[in-house]
Amino acid sequence: MKETFPELRQEPCTKRWVIISPRRARRPHEFQKEEEKSSLPEWEASCPFCPGNEDQTPPEVFSRWGENGWLIRVVPNKFPALSSDFNEVEIRGTDPFVSVPGVGVHEVVIESPKHNLTWGNMGKEQMEQIIDCFLSRYRLLREDKRLKYICIFRNHGEKAGTSLIHPHSQIIATPIVPEQLRNEIEEARRYYDDRLRCAFCDVSKREAEFKERVVLESQHFIAFTPFASRMPFEIWILPKRHNASFDLMYDEEAKDLADVIEKVFGALLKGLDDPHYNVVFHSAPLRDSCEDYYHWHIEILPRITIQAGFELGTGIYINTTPPEEAAAKLRQFL
């Protein structure tokens, strides 16, 4: 049999190349075992996000309450990357150096009163609260005309850049459209102009036919390990209905999404022993219509391996786990 690896693969939507090189996984330091995780308490006195410590965060901007207290809270980030104090977004600087004041919003979604839960073991109902909260914030923030893009993301574990264990996500809204999004949308437009079809719709249909990279399919969503996965166990969750913007989701879809997330992250939790990861929601810019050719989705990026100089300098990731293997493994833990 002809050996097929290493192989260079191109992601059809973004045109990003990756190297799938499973033999490299034999390197001595790859996939080091994490130290044994100690069992965490449900409540931690020193945690600023635990109930009773609400005065340690800035005043909340959103909350939902149950019989025994709050279920979910949103607070401004105490150390914000961007600030809503600035009034104007005006270009400054001396050519060729251009800057604008760091206008924007940086919020923390405290996802549960319980210190020791995470996506995959919170239960479907709590996950529904979280999606509902993301939608509320997104719909409110988009009204601020200074903001051009909203990024919802989640850092889980130290290697993914988190500083706090208590389950939380973040929302950053920026006064510019990120270059990476511009590129992604530009490529999607080219694909559409050639075929009058959405690249993401095409990809998810082909993935559903091929099946080997599908982790899970529900009524409204498909979760798969992309053909050109940048990292071992990278997963994308795509809505089946073509829709460019996250906040245009239907209620029925939001409920289904909560269920899909709970299952997919449950598989990561069990199958990979709670890996560190980043989650990023990709959605259309707020004031650039791209409704026919862009498709909102969620990208899950496990931080099992380290991006080194080659990745940083070229944008080409070297991935030691073929996505077909990753999906097969995850399916065992659904």
Add this chain to the structure above:
Amino acid sequence: MKETFPELRQEPCTKRWVIISPRRARRPHEFQKEEEKSSLPEWEASCPFCPGNEDQTPPEVFSRWGENGWLIRVVPNKFPALSSDFNEVEIRGTDPFVSVPGVGVHEVVIESPKHNLTWGNMGKEQMEQIIDCFLSRYRLLREDKRLKYICIFRNHGEKAGTSLIHPHSQIIATPIVPEQLRNEIEEARRYYDDRLRCAFCDVSKREAEFKERVVLESQHFIAFTPFASRMPFEIWILPKRHNASFDLMYDEEAKDLADVIEKVFGALLKGLDDPHYNVVFHSAPLRDSCEDYYHWHIEILPRITIQAGFELGTGIYINTTPPEEAAAKLRQFL
């Protein structure tokens, strides 16, 4: 005084936005102290790159010798990301999924016989050997018509993705032009088309005038912390003479570069207590001429902070150290 931070800055050559947000550095986990570095031995019996263990690497493809043995060796990577075994670069796969065999070259430059040296304390002469070696390999590899791009890079420290302590760099040659380079070159072309001047030439001239971000200026090179630095203490080294391709450097420039590298990395070593970092050489693709508007250079990316979900999902880095502060600090350690 009006507070200027946080600020969004755009890198003039690449049009990449970053957020400079110094107040965020107060977060508890930023800039954690590294554990005390133990003093390493000059020779380590178990190191595959130390003299006497030459049989633990694949046979060398390049070496230079001094009176007491080899000074520098290049060997194929034992766990290559790409392989030169494939004969043809032919597209395969079913639409929309495209792949090509992983044709390419992956070499390791063992930079010194001494186990415990690194850039910044090897001395200028050894650094000259290294630059000379990079040039030799680059000039040889570019003859292989299957190869379209050559990336020289160096990973220093665990957080930068290295698996071995012994001083070494790597060379990966790919059968495609990396998307990140394509974007960089495309932006440089737009800049040129508007002004008939190279963006990188303009930036380095302005940096030399402003001085506040300059780390070091020599006869042929300028080292500065870029206006829109993505990471704390990011440094670029640019040749003053406009030149798109690394291998078209003159001998005199190569000698000067060795000296500049030794000084700049010496400042990093002393000023930041040997931080983990990646170094990447950016140079023109081998078979796409862009000689008027591209400009080869070296990017140094210290891995002091962690890229989290926002960075991975948007491409916008949040940098807690203004480059003006970084340059001022580094200048103290020259």
